[in-house]
Amino acid sequence: MFNDLSSVTAYLETRRSGKPRDMVSPGPDAPTLDRILQTAMRTPDHGKLFPWRFVEITNREAFAELLTEAFLTANPDARPAQIDAAIASARMAPTLVFLMSAPQPSAKIPLWEQQLSVGAVAMNLIHAAHAHGFVASWITGWASYDPMVRDSLCLGEEKIAGMFFIGTPALALEERPRPIPGDIIRQWP
Numbered sequence: 001m002f003n004d005l006s007s008v009t010a011y012l013e014t015r016r017s018g019k020p021r022d023m024v025s026p027g028p029d030a031p032t033l034d035r036i037l038q039t040a041m042r043t044p045d046h047g048k049l050f051p052w053r054f055v056e057i058t059n060r061e062a063f064a065e066l067l068t069e070a071f072l073t074a075n076p077d078a079r080p081a082q083i084d085a086a087i088a089s090a091r092m093a094p095t096l097v098f099l100m101s102a103p104q105p106s107a108k109i110p111l112w113e114q115q116l117s118v119g120a121v122a123m124n125l126i127h128a129a130h131a132h133g134f135v136a137s138w139i140t141g142w143a144s145y146d147p148m149v150r151d152s153l154c155l156g157e158e159k160i161a162g163m164f165f166i167g168t169p170a171l172a173l174e175e176r177p178r179p180i181p182g183d184i185i186r187q188w189p
Contacts, residue, residue: 002173003130016173017126018135020092023167027094032132036166037097039128043120049104051114052121052161055153057096064090070148089141093165099125100158118161125164135169138162 002016028036037054045051057063067087072078078086090096101118103111122138129136143149144160154160 002175003135005131005133011127011130015127015130016135016175017137018165018167018169018173019171020089020137020139020165020167022169022171023093023135023137023165024170025094025168027167028129028132028134033095033097033166036125036128036132039131040121040125043117043124045117046113047104047106047109049106049109049114049117051101051103052118053100053102053155053158055098055100057090057098060090060096063096066149066152067143070143070146073148074146086142089139089143089163089165093137093167095166097125097164097166098153099161099164100154101161102155102158122161122164129164129166134166135173136164136166138164 002014004010004014027033033056040054041050041052064087067090068083071083071086075082075086099118099122101115103114106114126136126138140160140162144162150158150160
């Protein structure tokens with residue numbers, strides 16, 4: 001059983017993201033999404049800088065139009081099938097939230113630590129969504145690096161850390177390959 005909520009340990013040992021294309025309604029309602037995002041913010045953040053922001057995509061058709069324009073700007077000779085594939089994420093899962101990396105000026109907290117905090121928020125967002133009975137997935141993809149998409153969604157020097165799809169799985173979750181502990185854990189000296 002994936003995402004076993006019977007205990008914290010059971011959940012962490014069975015945590016599995018869902019595929020955005022396989023997510024259906026329901027997604028979280030507004031109060032539940034607010035709780036999910038507030039839970040995600042309970043993350044290590046040296047210096048209390050809050051170097052992250054969220055953007056909920058509420059108009060999916062407008063987002064699809066943005067992706068279409070951005071993709072065609074970067075790929076003016078794209079065929080209709082390529083465009084459809086490139087913008088498919090705009091219509092996946094009932095809920096879509098972007099996480100932005102928003103580093104703050106600090107003489108004490110290096111950029112690297114702020115970026116680690118963004119990654120911790122990302123994982124907490126997934127855990128919080130799963131804890132509320134949904135399935136979630138953290139995806140980047142071309143849109144996360146496209147300048148037109150960034151300029152439309154980000155403020156100032158923010159960067160897109162990823163898109164977070166949240167919904168109900170339409171298909172059973174499947175395991176994926178996991179590392180062999182002995183291959184990545186070592187002792188020192």
